[in-house]
Amino acid sequence: MTKNLLSSAVFAGLIAGLIAALLQFVFVIPLLLEGELYESGSRLHFHADGTPQSDRGAPGLGGEWGRHLVTIGFNLVTYTGYGLLMVAAMGLARDHRGTAITAQNGIIWGLAGFIAVQLAPAVGLPPELPGTPAAELAPRQVWWIGTILATMVGLALIAFGRGMVMHLLGLIVILAPQLIGAPHLDTFWGVAPPELSAEFVTQSLGFAAVGWVTLGYFCAFFMAQGEDS
Amino acid sequence: MTTKTATFAVTGSNTLAFAFTLIVGLGLLTVSGMAQATVLHDAAHDQRHAMAFPCH
Known part of the structure; x- marks a missing residue:
């Protein structure tokens, strides 16, 4: 039982983590790097004189491969961690409520995980662009x-x-x-354009949803596989 | 009576397996999302922002 739980979570976590990391590098990390330009002050949106205005455009991923590799690595750790919680919850539901664990049901588990771990806390604490004081x-x-x-x-x-x-x-x-x-905080301190922060929030939430649904699907898929063998 | 004992034993061992799995998962999440040691925070920084952990 323990072996099936652990291996299901690890396989599902690796798959979901890799897919999520790939999506993050296409959509989310560029916005994060663009936000850092305002955090460091190399770009200014709110000038002391004149109207707020700045050019749109992410700086590109650059050559920091070490930094990006650990981002992928930590995504695998995070998704495996969430996967372990999910398979334990699936097992409890099956033992105590007779819930069938199938890949299709796993999609609902993934959506529920997304709502609990990403969406609900984001209602109160929106995902933060770097440089957002909080x-x-x-x-x-x-x-x-x-x-x-x-x-x-x-x-x-x-x-x-x-x-x-x-x-x-x-x-x-x-x-x-x-x-x-x-x-x-009692005051707003953000230095980045509000549009950039908004895009960061919607994109990071949207692609976390993809990661979570993938996680739920594969956790259930591998759990069901392990029980059959 | 024998059956009842056996059922209880199976359920009991599953509960242990669930608890163990939960603890390992929480341990991984503490490292990747919560721990504030500088080296760990800096390495996990981009991922923490992308996954909306409350970060610095």
Whole structure:
């Protein structure tokens, strides 16, 4: 059992991590590098005099292959980590609720993971372009983890709870951290163009969704394979 | 009675497997997303931004 869980998560994590990293290098990392130009001050959008205006254009990936290789490596670690949590949850659902684990169902698991781990925390703490000043790290990490846990519990109540009262309770648990609210600064400090930050948020969320659905699909696929053999 | 014991044992060992898998996963995520050691933070920086971990 343990072997099947670990190997399923590792294989799924490698596949999803590689696909996600590839998409990040095409879509997300160029925006991140463009944001760093404003962080370092080599590009200015908000001039002291005159209207805010700056040229659009990412600087290209450049020759920092070491930096980009570790980005790929950490994507594999992150997706494998999330994959381990997902196969454990799949196994629990199968043992206690008789949920069938199939690749198709895995897509729903992946979407639920995306909602809990990416979308819900992003509602309060939008993914940050480098150079975006934000509140103290520790309270943000606490709110981020708390929101993920609450959203997971809420989704589980909706998916596996019996009766509409449990489902409504799930909705309340999901909304609670959003009502409490994420830690924010009292002032806006961003130096990058708002359009660039917005594009970074939508693109990083969109391609994380692809990564998560891929992860769910392959976690379930490999788990089902391992049980058959 | 024997059957009941066997079932319990299987469920129990699965629970251990799930717990072990969860702990390994949380360990990996702590390294790739949360730990603030400078070397780790700098190496994981781009990935943390791309995956929306709360970073620096």
